[in-house]
Structure formats: C-alpha cells, structure tokens
Amino acid sequence: MTMMTMTQKILARHAGLEEVKAGQLIEARLDLVLGNDITTPVAITEFEKAGLTQVFDRDKIAIVLDHSTPCKDIKSAQLCAQARKFAKKYHITHFYDVGQAGIEHALLPEKGLTAPGEVIIGADSHTCTYGALGAFSTGVGSTDMAAGMATGLSWFKVPAAIKVTLKGKLAPYVSGKDVILHLIGMIGVDGALYKSLEFTGEGVAQLTMDDRFTIANMAIEAGAKNGIFPVDDLTREYLKGRVDRAWEAFEADPEAEYDREVVIDLSALKPTVSLPHLPSNTKTVEEVAGLPIQQVVIGSCTNGRIKDLAEAAAILEGKKVAEGVRCIVIPATQQIYLEAMRAGYVETFINAGCAVSTPTCGPCLGGHMGVMAAGERCVSTTNRNFVGRMGDTSSEVILASPAVAAASAIAGCVADPSKI
C-alpha cells in the first residue's frame, strides 16, 4: 500500500481512488469553486463562449466582489455588474456584494464554506488559505473556474510534499506572518514549486487559527500548490457554529514520503520582514530597523483578521502615527470590522491617526485605497512585494506582521514592536 501525505489522501478520496502517488494526474470532485470580481468576469466570458448553460451546483460556487470594490472606476464597475448578473441568472447561493462581502479568503472560512478534508479551487492564488482548516485548496485561473463551475471537477497533478515541522512557541511580538516569511526566506519563492507544504509537529498547537490562516495563505509565495495543517481541537472549536455539514479530518500516514523536511523552532523566530522585490528576501527587523517609510497598510487576506487588528491596536493604543506616514487599516470582513469596533480597536486606530476602510483587497495589488507614488516605501501586512505591486514601479513594499507594521507607523521607519 502506498503511504500518503494528508493532501494525497484528500485528493485520492475526491478522485474516487484508493491511493494516489506524487506525479499522478487525477480528476477530483470539487466541494467549492471560488472567484472574485477580477477573475470571475473572465471565467463568465469563457463559460459563455463555450456555450455552457448549466452550473454543477449553485450551492458550491462562491463569488466575492472584493478586489476593486467599492468600485474604483467605471471599468471595474462593469466587471462587477457582469458578475452580479451571472450570479443572479444561475441563482448562485454564495454571492457576496459590497456590504456583505469581505476579502474572500477571510470571508469563506468565517461563513463556514470551507471545511477539513474538502477540495476547493479558487480563481485567486491565495485560495491556499483554507489549508489552515485541513482542506486541500489551491489557486487556479479563470478557465479552470469556468470548467469547475460547469462540471464540479478539476484535474490535478498529485503533489509531492515538503514536511514543515514546527516546534516550540512564538515569543511576544512574533506571529504567523514571521513564521511564513522565515520559511519562504529559507526555501525560496520556488522552494515548494508544484508541492504541498504540510505543517506538523507540537508547535502547531501553539498557533492560533488566525496565525494558521496567515501561514497557509502565503504557501503560494513559496511556489506551493497548497499549504495544509492537521485538524486539532482548535480547528474543531473554530468550525463550531460555522460548519454544520459532515466533514472528515485526514492525517498523513506516519510513513508518508516527503521530498524534504524543514524544522522551524518557533521560539527562535524574531520579527521578520521581506525587502523588495521578492517575498524570499527576508531580514530580521533588527537588521533593517530605521529604513524610512511613507505608508503602512494593515489588512489583506493574509493579515486582516481580528487577531491581526488586536495586535496592531495593542501597539497603536495611545500613540500617534508619525508625521509623514499614512497608515491604512482594513478589516478583512464586515464581521471582523464589527468585532474590531466592539473591542475598541477602530477607535484606537482613528485616534492614532489611521485611515480605517471598508473591506477590500485594494492596496495589496495596487488597485486603490493606498496606491503609491514614485520612490515611496510601505511597510505592509500583505503578501507580495513585486516591482510595481502597490503603485509606481519605483515604489517599494516591505512585507511584515501587523505588530511590525503598527510599530513602523509610529516610528516612521521600519521598527521593532518590542521597542515601541
């Protein structure tokens, strides 16, 4: 019998096979197909061009208008209108428009649309986020989304895996973002190309769900097909009241084969940043503290959850954003926004001089709500720092945790949160 990784077991089950091997091409049944306002219109065009007239299951498609919303220009508004019309025509159950929406990868788990053991594709590269819950989820393009909506099936090459063993416990001011940036720095932006990143070890239990979402979210930045965590008591607690359908937890075989094993001692990690223009270009904050900045963004599918806002608020409480710095805070969903208001974080942010926005992906991809001018530099809790990602090609993005971002906003330069 073939020994399988967690990912391989989920894929085998969804392909109706007893076992699968790395490299095998399979067709798997989908539990959810996701798209956003940038990728869904392209999928709709392909869907219609192919003369398709049926979706496989209106309850298993999610369309979230989150990238250019509330619409930044007329062309974006047209794309949203196209998605809205399609959702209405096919009676898509999980359609989220401005006012109900949030950033897709924070919203879907919150709404209970993602569960352990499920297979989920999304026309958005950060779809790998749901691996935090023990699901197999991966990013695809618009044509794959169209095919998934029509058939409920998708083809995959069964991935080999890298085992990431976590041990120890994070120090204060160190979070899931530091873990994933550190890992990407170790293995590189193509270090896990076509592979799964399977997280395991006693350190997993020390990570909150929000930390796990952040880590799984950026698996793609190491080139991975997916990142996945085992299901434990914390996962079950998170799912309570959100997911009422049956789900199944899969475990890797103890003898499963891995291409490589990486061990990370959580207790040894320090606040970490990625300098321009690759997420793998990592340094500890102490190595680069003092680099002047003009903007801070706290939010995104990577770090716009309630724990992220709590960590930023704890640092900004009673402090002021430095003169010459614009600090933009974006709760990832309406629910997170409400929680942040009730907890007093929104007041803390506004008193500190931050701009607080309705949920949107906006600045992360240089869309709107924080586009940068030539030569500007931003410390951002988002996920990519490519050339021109957040604005002018000479602007720079430094990726960091919410704690580092908040500390940097106060200092006016890259700063260590423990020293604020």
Place this chain on the structure above:
Amino acid sequence: MKIYKYGDNVDTDVIIPARHLNDPDPKALASHCMEDIDKDFAKTVEQGDIMVGGANFGCGSSREHAPLAIKASGIKCVIAKSYARIFYRNAINIGLPIMECPEATEGIQPGDRVNVDFATGVISDETQGKTWQAAPFPEFIDGIIQSGGLLKSLKARGAAK
C-alpha cells in the same frame, strides 16, 4: 522573429500590472504587457516572436490575464526553465504554447533566430546552430492542448453542458 529574454521569477504583476485588470479584453491587456520591466515590449513585439524566461516564470497572482496578454501580444511561444504552477495551467487552458527547457533558456540569446516544433518539442537556434529538446507534456495535458483549450476538451468529452 525576435527573442525577448527575461530573468528568473517573472511575476504576473509585471506581465500585466493590476491597474490594467479592469479591462480584460486581450488586445487591451497586450498593450500593457511587460510594461513595468520592459517599456519597449508592447511597442516592438510582433506576431511570431518568442519570449524566454528563467525559473518560476509566471509566479504570483492567478490572473489568467497574464498568459492572455502574452498570447494577444503576438508571442508564439514562451520557453522557460520552469513555470509557476497556476501560470502553467492557465497557459495550457487558454492555448498559449509554453515549453520547459532549462538548457535552451540559458543558451538562447537576444537577437538569435529560433525555431520551435511543438509536435516534437525541438527548439532550434539557427544563429548558434544548436538544438535542444523541451520536456514533453503528459498525455492528458497534451490532449487539452490538442483540443484547443480546457473547455473545448471538456465539451468534446461531454463533461460540460
């Protein structure tokens, strides 16, 4: 034909920046293709030119707009050391020919005259008198390419209605 050669980790943000994603018309996308790292590309590219990239070509965002922009620009084929997986799927699904061949990627120089044979995977550099063999596609993926893209292959199989 001309060669456009780039380095490792060409990401989809530079292939087509997000500020241009509000108009997914392939011609509109092509007019901005590569502009953040190569301002001359869109102005000078012609039908039948070849793009050569390094490792992890097409990393980053899942935007299908990236292979669409390259295809609509007239590029006949991308040759790279390796591809980021979503770009790889997208290129196959929309019918942008791609080849994986580390040796050719290193060997081919801008200004070379290069021929590609998709049926055999042979890449010939006439200027240098060299040939290389690209990695063959698995049969299943080749089937998608031969059908003219994913949706056409699904329709042909009767899997999509």
